[in-house]
Amino acid sequence: MSLFLVNRYLGEEEDGSVSKETMSKALLAKLQKKAKEKQKRHSAEQREHLHDHPAEQVDAQKKRKADVDGGLEPQQHKKRHSETVASCSVEPVEETNIQHQEEIQSDISPEATTDTLPGFTLVGGFESKPVPKVERVLPQWLAEPHVIHTDIKNNLISISDVPGLCAQLLKNLHSNGIQHFFPVQAEVIPAILESAQQGLLIGRGGYKPRDICVSAPTGSGKTLSFVIPIIQVLMDRVVCEVRALAVLPTKELAQQVHRVFASYAEGTSLKVVMLAGQKSFAAEQASLSEHRWNMRRSLADIVVATPGRLIDHMTKNSGLCLEHLRFLVIDEADRMIDSMHQSWLSQVMGAVYRSRAEPGSVFRRTEAACITSASLSPPQTPLQKLLFSATLTQNPEKLQQLGLHQPRLFSSAHGQADSAAASPTHGHDRFNFPQGLTEYYVPCTMSSKPLLLLHFILRMKLHPILCFTNSRETAHRLHLLLQLFGGVQAAEFSSQLSPGDRKKTLKEFEQGKIQLLISTDAVARGIDISGVKCVVNYDAPQYIRTYIHRVGRTARAGKTGLAFTFLLRVQEKNFLQMVVKAGSPGIQKQVVKPENLRSMEGQYEKALQKLADVIKEERAS
Numbered sequence: 137m138s139l140f141l142v143n144r145y146l147g148e149e150e151d152g153s154v155s156k157e158t159m160s161k162a163l164l165a166k167l168q169k170k171a172k173e174k175q176k177r178h179s180a181e182q183r184e185h186l187h188d189h190p191a192e193q194v195d196a197q198k199k200r201k202a203d204v205d206g207g208l209e210p211q212q213h214k215k216r217h218s219e220t221v222a223s224c225s226v227e228p229v230e231e232t233n234i235q236h237q238e239e240i241q242s243d244i245s246p247e248a249t250t251d252t253l254p255g256f257t258l259v260g261g262f263e264s265k266p267v268p269k270v271e272r273v274l275p276q277w278l279a280e281p282h283v284i285h286t287d288i289k290n291n292l293i294s295i296s297d298v299p300g301l302c303a304q305l306l307k308n309l310h311s312n313g314i315q316h317f318f319p320v321q322a323e324v325i326p327a328i329l330e331s332a333q334q335g336l337l338i339g340r341g342g343y344k345p346r347d348i349c350v351s352a353p354t355g356s357g358k359t360l361s362f363v364i365p366i367i368q369v370l371m372d373r374v375v376c377e378v379r380a381l382a383v384l385p386t387k388e389l390a391q392q393v394h395r396v397f398a399s400y401a402e403g404t405s406l407k408v409v410m411l412a413g414q415k416s417f418a419a420e421q422a423s424l425s426e427h428r429w430n431m432r433r434s435l436a437d438i439v440v441a442t443p444g445r446l447i448d449h450m451t452k453n454s455g456l457c458l459e460h461l462r463f464l465v466i467d468e469a470d471r472m473i474d475s476m477h478q479s480w481l482s483q484v485m486g487a488v489y490r491s492r493a494e495p496g497s498v499f500r501r502t503e504a505a506c507i508t509s510a511s512l513s514p515p516q517t518p519l520q521k522l523l524f525s526a527t528l529t530q531n532p533e534k535l536q537q538l539g540l541h542q543p544r545l546f547s548s549a550h551g552q553a554d555s556a557a558a559s560p561t562h563g564h565d566r567f568n569f570p571q572g573l574t575e576y577y578v579p580c581t582m583s584s585k586p587l588l589l590l591h592f593i594l595r596m597k598l599h600p601i602l603c604f605t606n607s608r609e610t611a612h613r614l615h616l617l618l619q620l621f622g623g624v625q626a627a628e629f630s631s632q633l634s635p636g637d638r639k640k641t642l643k644e645f646e647q648g649k650i651q652l653l654i655s656t657d658a659v660a661r662g663i664d665i666s667g668v669k670c671v672v673n674y675d676a677p678q679y680i681r682t683y684i685h686r687v688g689r690t691a692r693a694g695k696t697g698l699a700f701t702f703l704l705r706v707q708e709k710n711f712l713q714m715v716v717k718a719g720s721p722g723i724q725k726q727v728v729k730p731e732n733l734r735s736m737e738g739q740y741e742k743a744l745q746k747l748a749d750v751i752k753e754e755r756a757s
């Protein structure tokens with residue numbers, strides 16, 4: 137028995153002799169015939185379409201498969217469908233109804249709907265279409281930088297060939313052993329000098345000078361490319377005010393840059409002050425300014441600071457006045473962008489544009505905004521940002537956080553015309569590696585790592601070696617283990633050491649008293665240690681930027697150097713891909729045969745046993 141009974145209007149009964157049943161059957165046969173014809177027509181059309189568009193054939197097959205309920209195969213689906221139908225024991229009348237409904241549904245073809253209902257979008261019928269790849273389009277200043285040569289040795293420029301440097305600076309350069317400028321210096325020094333041609337108070341033509349971004353390999357001499365022009369421009373100042381501020385991510389880097397500024401400011405009246413927590417807060421405050429007869433007098437022309445200490449001085453109102461700031465140097469700029477959450481830049485900008493000068497005065501300062509003829513007319517003291525990094529991001533969104541004004545980019549990563557980096561549409565950042573650097577990876581196991589390191593020092597005599605670990609704990613254990621093994625002058629370096637100990641350790645390493653310095657990434661960036669022949673990544677770095685800065689501690693200033701990265705089997709594929717994608721000229725495999733390590737194994741086992749006791753004792757104390 138059927139669930140529903142549908143009484144259908146069967147037309148006028150012309151002849152009373154024809155029974156209702158006969159008419160039903162006739163109608164059913166007619167409808168079935170019509171449905172079959174329609175089905176045939178539809179499949180013929182589909183075949184024709186797929187023949188014209190073979191690529192869609194695969195999609196159509198996939199779609200057909202996906203359409204099957206619950207992911208069943210077509211056969212199963214058919215079976216289930218027929219079972220369902222059978223279990224309902226549908227009377228012929230209902231069967232007619234089902235077919236009739238199908239017919240009605242198939243009648244609503246997309247064409248028919250859009251034809252009959254113009255302006256309506258048909259929902260459904262989604263098919264995967266090949267979507268054109270979105271290509272990265274960089275702003276022109278990033279896509280077309282001023283190119284810097286990476287080959288230092290063959291592109292030296294005599295210091296006397298760079299115009300605009302005074303006799304005192306040339307003397308200081310000579311006394312620091314510098315006869316030639318490196319390519320980055322030869323490009324960037326004249327650019328900064330040119331932007332200050334009109335003196336300190338106004339930019340070229342009365343306008344704000346363009347900001348400058350520099351992306352050049354590690355050890356290519358970026359420090360002097362801002363130190364020299366800043367000293368040159370500020371040298372003629374009459375009143376002492378803070379006119380240059382260099383911000384660096386770590387205390388060690390701030391000390392290093394402070395030293396360079398101080399040595400080139402010799403023989404001038406410029407005063408360089410460091411705010412990095414090396415001295416007490418009060419001592420730093422006293423070095424910034426003094427008060428006499430109720431007047432503040434600045435004692436600093438150039439301030440070198442870490443962001444944290446800088447904010448301390450600004451918030452505690454310690455006498456740091458930035459209203460006359462002309463140059464803001466952001467060294468290791470990509471790292472500084474990452475620390476932007478500390479909002480140090482917005483605080484600096486706030487202090488710079490807090491000027492009390494009357495509107496229209498030449499000392500008036502307004503932040504660069506949309507350029508109109510009105511906004512350009514009043515001359516004002518300009519602030520120029522100078523950004524430096526070996527791994528400067530090309531991500532405009534990140535750079536945008538720095539609020540750059542019509543920036544100019546000097547970059548070596550775009551140097552080779554055939555390189556993918558030359559393309560502005562390239563999907564990821566590529567960097568240049570120092571020319572004198574040779575990169576190797578060494579396949580290893582966890583237990584063979586210390587033996588490999590010992591092999592490099594004792595057999596291959598590659599010292600001084602700067603060895604990087606990913607954690608303080610690994611650095612400490614490795615140091616203890618090598619001490620227990622004996623025969624190697626090793627030291628460890630991490631943020632756990634006191635500032636004094638850190639300074640002493642670096643000095644001893646530089647003097648050659650330490651053969652192996654085991655360090656965390658505390659010295660990975662910017663630190664310039666002369667004479668490092670070899671860098672060992674005891675733990676493979678996770679990020680390409682970390683790798684570039686670590687290996688960049690060797691092969692500096694046009695010299696040669698070796699970098700070895702110990703890789704576990706599981707790390708090999710990803711690590712090598714990462715390095716090649718970043719633009720490495722090539723990383724070679726260096727296999728150390730197990731028999732080369734065998735003779736050290738006995739002594740190493742003993743050292744390992746002792747290490748367990750030492751660590752226990754350390755934990756207990």
Ligand SMILES: Nc1ncnc2c1ncn2[C@@H]1O[C@H](COP(=O)(O)OP(=O)(O)OP(=O)(O)O)[C@@H](O)[C@H]1O
Pocket residue numbers: 313314315316317318321352353354355356357358359360525526661662663664666688692693
């Ligand atoms: N013109 C030059 N002649 C000789 N030596 C130079 C010259 N310029 C810089 N150097 C030396 O090159 C070394 C590297 O310079 P610097 O530290 O400025 O490199 P960098 O590009 O800042 O590197 P990083 O990206 O690692 O910070 C330093 O020891 C520096 O004294």
